[in-house]
Structures are given as structure tokens and as C-alpha cells.
Amino acid sequence: MSRQNSLGEFEHLVLLAVMRLEPTAYGVNIRQEIEERTGRKVTLGAIYPTLDRLEGKGYVSSSFSKPTAERGGRAKRFFQLEPAGIEAINHTRKMLLSLWSGFETVFSIEGGVSQ
């Protein structure tokens, strides 16, 4: 498959988070989702450029909400998955699974990395 479709590690995480949180995925909950599920502390400053890249590649698209008082009068930017993005996730997943195949019994993963 084309190299263009393969995702970097962080891009992968972000895209998966967007997929989980659709259609109300935005900076704050993407960050929380990644932190809860992977234990990895990420900053908003790292998430947004990644989303930029993903949007540039056409994997996600964004839209703006109304400004809220909580945010000091600033709008929220919501992200949605595009078909190209779904394809990219799928592709990466297939690649990984294919390399992982056969090891299911050796490494058992139950609900998160907490172990």
C-alpha cells in the first residue's frame, strides 16, 4: 500500500480518539480520552498540529461551534472523521494485526495498559 496512508504513532492515537468521540471530538476531550485510555499525558499544543496534519491529508475535517462564556468567548473546533481517515486507520490496523498475528496468546491485553 502507499506510504501516504500509513500513520505516525501519535497521529494514530489522535485519529482513534476522534473516531471514538465523534461527532463532538475537540481538543479537550481528545486529550482526556488519550490520557485516560493510554495513560500518556499529552498537551493541547501537541494535539492541534497533529490534527492540522491529519486535516491536511484529508483524514479529518473540522467545524466551529458557537462561542461560549466558559471559553472566554472563543469558539470550539470540532473534528469529524473523513472516509480517507477511516481508510487510513483501517490500513494501519491491518498492518499491525498482520504483524501481530500469532502472538495473541503470548500477550493478552485486557482493557487498557493499566497492567
Next chain:
Amino acid sequence: MNPHQVQYDAPIIPGWLSHLLPLSHRHQVVGDLSEEYATGALGQPGSIGAQTRFWWQFLRSIVAFNFQHARNQALGYRNRRRQPNIRIREQAFLESIRMDIRFAVRTLLKRPGFTVVAVLTLALGISTNTTIFSVVEGVVLRPLPYEEPEALVGLWETPIDEPFTRSAVTFPNWRDWQELNSVFEDVALYHSVDMTLLSEGELPAKVTTLICSSGYFPLLRMVPAAGRFFTAEEDTPEAERTVVLSYAFWQSRFDSNPDALRQTISLDGTDYRIIGVTDGSLDPTIFEIDTVPQLFLPIGMDTNWHPQRAAHVYFSLARLLTGMSLETAQMEMDAIAAGLAEQYPDENVDMGIAVVPFVDQVLGDVRTSMFLLLGAVALVLLIACANVANMVLARGISRCGEVAVRCALGADRRRLIRQLLTESLVLAMAAGLLGIIFTFWGIDAVIALIPDDVPRIAEIGLNQTVLIFTLVLTIITGILFGLLPALRSSRSNLSEMMKEGGRTSTVQIQHRARRLLLVVEVAFTMVLLIGAGLMLRSVSRLLDVDPGYNPENVLTFGLDLPGDMPAVERESLQSVLLQRIQALGGVEEAAMTSTLPIVRNVNTSFRISGRPREPGQSPRTYYASVSPEFFRVFGIPIEEGRGFDGYESRDGIGAVIISRTLADQYWPDEDSVGQQITIGLTIDDGSPEEYTIVGIAGDVRHNGRAQKTSPTIYLSSSQHTWWGVLYIVRTRVNPLTMVDPLRREVASLLPKIPIYDIGTLTEHLTGTEAERRFVLLALTLFSTLSLIMAAAGIYSVISYAVNDKVHEIGMRMALGASRSSILRMVIGSGLGATAVGIGIGLAGAFGLSRFLSSLLFEVESTNPIIYVVVAMLITGTAVVACWVPASRASRIDPATALRCK
């Protein structure tokens, strides 16, 4: 959470800080953070923990953004929404700056000796500059606290033949000016007196009171904090007796209680009703004594009211109408003055009006000294920078290996320069911080030493402007001393560097640069030393001048008797007190006088009887009414005729003693004793009186030794007394020990009258010299600092030169050169640069010393002796500085020298 209840209360991020995030994401990130804060995801909103986390997340986002974007760029990524490239490069730039700073700090810490010396040197330079700047800022640069202070002017009466003499204003003249002018919004009149405040259960106290016309407060745009100010009715004596309190007075005496209005206070035995309080922020300083008045009285209440047109006792303030220029106002007032001179030939003849910007009045001529010191201290900083640049260059020589390797690894020259410059800036910043600490002490020292008559001393301090100045100065310093070495060090020939002997050519270049810096240092030091030398000579010559009297061990104090006391009672009280003072143990002699030559000058016009008044001439003279002991106590000789004996009135004529200058000027060929003179001073009935000259006294220099002697007329206190009198007491012991006994003596006779203005004549005299002494002190300090730094610079340059030339010296000695010839060679090379520096310094001092000329006394700014002495001093210092490395050089063992490369 009910969205209607949510408010925005996250910490506000300043605009410039949020600009570290690119525009497209700025709002998202800040918005997200704010939301997280508001929803409590970061902790309880408002708690320290939540706020800390907020900022921490923000800062980390900035960092992460930098890296992400750098990565984006590296991958050749282009956002569909077109991030401007500049933005990405900017983030990368910030990152590299941070790296530079980290590296610079590490490098500096590796060489603590160098770093400490450099930081200390620069800190001294920066702190001296900041200290002097804080003085200049507080005293000169800061605008006066009034609205549109440029429109404020002071009005003075000036004799036409002496346009720079400013005389106080008279009441009737002021009234006429008010009515006749069309250039001012209003003209106000004021003067300050000390009055006695009597309060229940407290000792009588002296309070400084400003007596002013009703226009005074509106002119300064002052607004009452309570009550009201004076109205036009209160400009006349018939109005009710009212007083306005200053804010500080209201706070301390009445606890800011609004009930103070309608109460009364007792001043000089009369009750005044309190009608208002000033707003403390704008309380005016009486500029000639630098105090804020505690009370204000309307001019109609002036018990010492002088309605005569010849009584010059008031000050006048006016505000130009909008758009009116100073020149136009001056022309109009000139016309008004001419009109009044015609109308009132006796009093106003040959008197003009001077319109002076109020700022000039307040600042006087301290500006010259201030800017002079600022210039001097800038030289000190430049010398410090040159010294540190020298040190950096010397280090540069030892670092060229490192530089070469970096070049080889691909660093371009600009990056190298930037990195070296960052090092200098980090050094400068450290020095700046240390300098601020030094400045704290410096400002304290300056305030303690500065002459008392410098205005606005209270406003000197380490404020925002001064701190910004320090910051800018620090950055400029860092660039100044860092740029030259950075440029030089980076211009290294790569292949040469790597070779063994490759250091030589770079070393030579560095060496020439260091010598150049040395020349600059020596030149500046010359200028400063010459300045200090000139001042030293001035002050010593000043102290040699005979002021005309003997100020040693003389105490003075003032006493004001109530204005409504009958003259007979007043005179009797004053003489009784004098006798009692004379009887005190520790008092050698005591006298009375109406004013003190050197403290307050009052002058009057006069005419020689029997001589026609010459047009354009209105002679004026200082005068005082004195008791017979006056001349003895003061140490003024009676040169001809006789002194007073206290019984002048017995002959029914007025008796005066005149000063030698006056006698010589108007009776050059004949005896002035016995001649008649008319004095324009009006005391009681308004008509000038004729006096007979009974004696001639020695000249006295009013206002300090630097002034030329001024004509003085002495009246006898047995014929003229005022409510206010000064006692002068010559003591056998230290005069200050007599203050309490005198106070007690006065209190035993006059319990309700306090004494004021207590001081010694020596203090008064030293006060007039204070400015010169201060400048001398400062210049001496600066020039000593510079000399030490220059000496250190010479030492280090020669030392390094010797180190580099070890091989060559060894060669010479092996070939037969003697120890002493090596000595001479080294010292000679050091003196070479010094000589050039001296030459430039001489020329510079020649040109610059004219700025000093207003402070010099009987010394020309181009006095050759001083120049030569200073040149010799520097040469001597240079020789001493070269001595150690030179003797080291002469003791080199040729064999060892030749062996090491």
C-alpha cells in the same frame, strides 16, 4: 452545569504571550484551557493548584507547538490552511535562542573567575549609571504633577539694568497685572510663612503656611478633598478668617475626620475656621525650601500684609491661556511694566516683569550638574565595557580551537556570532541584576549626600522608568562589549586555526583590538580625571575665599512675635531676650538682625541725597536692621566711622552703616561718612526716609563664597524693628550644644512662641557650596573607579602580550638582551598605547570641559597644570600596571622559553 451560570474566570493570558502560539490555533488552545479550568478539570477553579496547572499546560503547549511545527516543516508539510512560513521559522528560532542561552550559561559557569570579575565590573558600571539616572529622572525628567505644567509660569519683577536678578512681587503690582493682562488665565499671588500653631495640651509648633490668593488653587487645577477652597471675597481683609488644611495635616491632626470642617485652629493667636482640605496628590512644594505647606490661608488674612507697592515679598504664579506662547506673554507683560513704571515712578521705575516657565523655577540650575554627572557616569560604563570586552577577547584567543571545530561542523558565521553575543547578553543580564541590588544602596547614599537645595529629592527612587532604563542599558552594554569580540572571534580562518601555529595571525588581530580598547579606556579616564582635578581645584580655591565674616561657632535662630503686638512692647521683649541670651553660660556674644546675609536676601532701592536720579539706573542694595553687637558677633570689621551703639535715635536722625563696596562705588574720592542717603524701603508710613551714614563696614559675600560682594546697608535695630527677628549667638562651645539652653531661655520669657530655623552659620555656608562638593565627590569617585579599571585593563593586556611573546623574549635573551632592556621593552609597549590614549584624552577633555565651566571657580577649564598632572598620574599608573608582567618577562629563563613553542 447550568451554562447560564458559568462565567469566564480563568486566568487571563496577556496578548504577547499568546502570540507564541500561531494564530490559527491560538484561540482553540486558549479556549480549551479556559474550558478545562472552568469545568474544574484542572482543579477547583480559583485555587492555586488550578491556576498553576493552567499556566503549566499553556507553557507546555507552546513548547510542544514549537517542536511539532519544526517537525512539520522538516517533513515538508504544508497545511491546507496555509500556515505562514515565518511563523514556523519563528518558533524554531525561539527554540534555538533557548539553546543558545543554556549553552552560554554553561560556558560561563565553567570559567567562574572570568565570569565573576566580568559581572562585577559591569555591575559597577551599570549601577552607577542607574543611580545617577534615577536622580535625573526624579528631579529633572519627570514632569511636574500638575495638569499641563508647561503652561504654568512664574512672574517676577526684575530691574531693567539687571535682567537676571529676580525680585519678589508686590501686592498692588499683582492687582494691576491681574486686571491689565490678556494672556493669562489668571495670576495668583502667594508666599510662605511659618506660623505658630497652638493646640490643646500640646507645645506650640511651627507650621509652614502658604498664604495665597483665591486663584492659586484653580490655577494648579487642585480639587478639594473636602470642603472648598478660597473665593475672591477672601482676598480682602474684611472677610471671615478661614483656613484650608493640607491632606497630610488633616490626616495627622484630625484623623481624616470630615467634622474637621467648621472647627477652628489657632495660628499666631488668632482663630481660623477650617473650610476645606486639599487633595494630597497634588500638594504643591514651595520650591525654594522644598517643603509642602501644611496649611493655606487666604491672602486677605495675611497679618504680615504688605500693601505697599515697594514691598517685594510675594511670589506670583500664572497660567498661560491655551495656545498663548511664552514670547507673546512676555511682550505683553513688558508693556504693562512700562505702563506701571510711568504711573508709579517712585516704586516701579525701571522695573520690568519676567515671565519664567515654572519648571525652570522649580529646577533652578541643577540641570547642568545632573546632566554633567550623567555624562561622566556614561564614560565609566564605557570603560567597564571596554575592560570586559578586553577580557572576552582574551578568552576568545583561547577559544579559537573550539570555534574552529564548530565551523568545521557546519556552523555558519551568523549563528556563531549570535551564540557569542548571547553569551555576552547573559553576562550583561547577570550584571544588570546585580547592578540593581547595588543601585538600592547607591540611591540611599546619593539621597544622604545630595545637597539639600536640590528640588524633588523625595521623588528619587527605583521606579518603573528606572528599571526599564536599566534593562535597556544592560542590553546595550551586552551588545557593546560583546559585538566586537564576537565579530572578531568568528572571523577565523579555518585551516589556519587547525594548524599548530595557526593561532598567530588571529592572536595578532585580537591583540590590536585589545590595544584599541585600551586606548579608549585611557582616553576616557583622562577626561574624568581632568574633570575631577578641575573641580578639586575649584573647591579648594572656593574655600580659600574670605566670605567677609567668621562663621565659626555661631548659632542662629528665628523668632516671630505676634503681628498685633504694639511696637513698644515688641521692642522691649526682643531686647530683654537678647540680654538674657547674652547672660547665658557658653555664650560669648549675641546680637539681633532682621535678616541674615546668606540665608534670605531682601533688597531695597536707594538714592544718594543731593544727586539727581540717573535715567536707567535704579540702584538696589541688600539691607538688614541689626543690633550693635552684630558686627562683633559676625566678625565684620568696621573700617571707618563708628558702629551702632543702640542710641541712634537720640540725635533724631536715621543712622546707617554701609558696606565698603557701596562707599567706594558712590563716593570714590571723598569720605562717605556723614553723607545722606535715601532708602526706598517703606516700613510704617510709606514715605522714604533720609539717613545719615555713620560708618563703613567690611564687605560680606551674600549667598556663599562664590558670589561677588554685594552692597549692603545696615540699619540700627534701635530705630527699626520687625515682628520677626533673628538671633545670632557666638558660642564658646560647640554651638549645637547650646540649642536646648537657648530654647529653654526663650520659653521662660515667651512660653507660647517657638523658635525656628535653628542652624549654625557654618551649615548655612556649607549649604551654598554643597552642589560643588557633591559634583566633586561624584567625579572623584567615578575617576578613581575608571583609573582602577584602566590600570587593570593595562595589566591584563600587557600580561597576555608577554605570555604570547614568551618564545620571542626567550630568543632575545638568548641572543644577549639584558634584563633591563626586556623590562623597558615591555613597559614601553604598554606606554605606547597609553600615550595615544592620553593624547586623545587631552583633546577630549579640552573640548568637553567647557560643560564644567559653570561649576568651576577661578579655574579655567583648560588649565594646563591640571592636564599635565593628570597625564603624569596616568602614565605613572600605567608604569605600575606594566611592572609586574614586565618583571615577569625579564625573569624568563631563555632555555625554558625556547623549548616551549
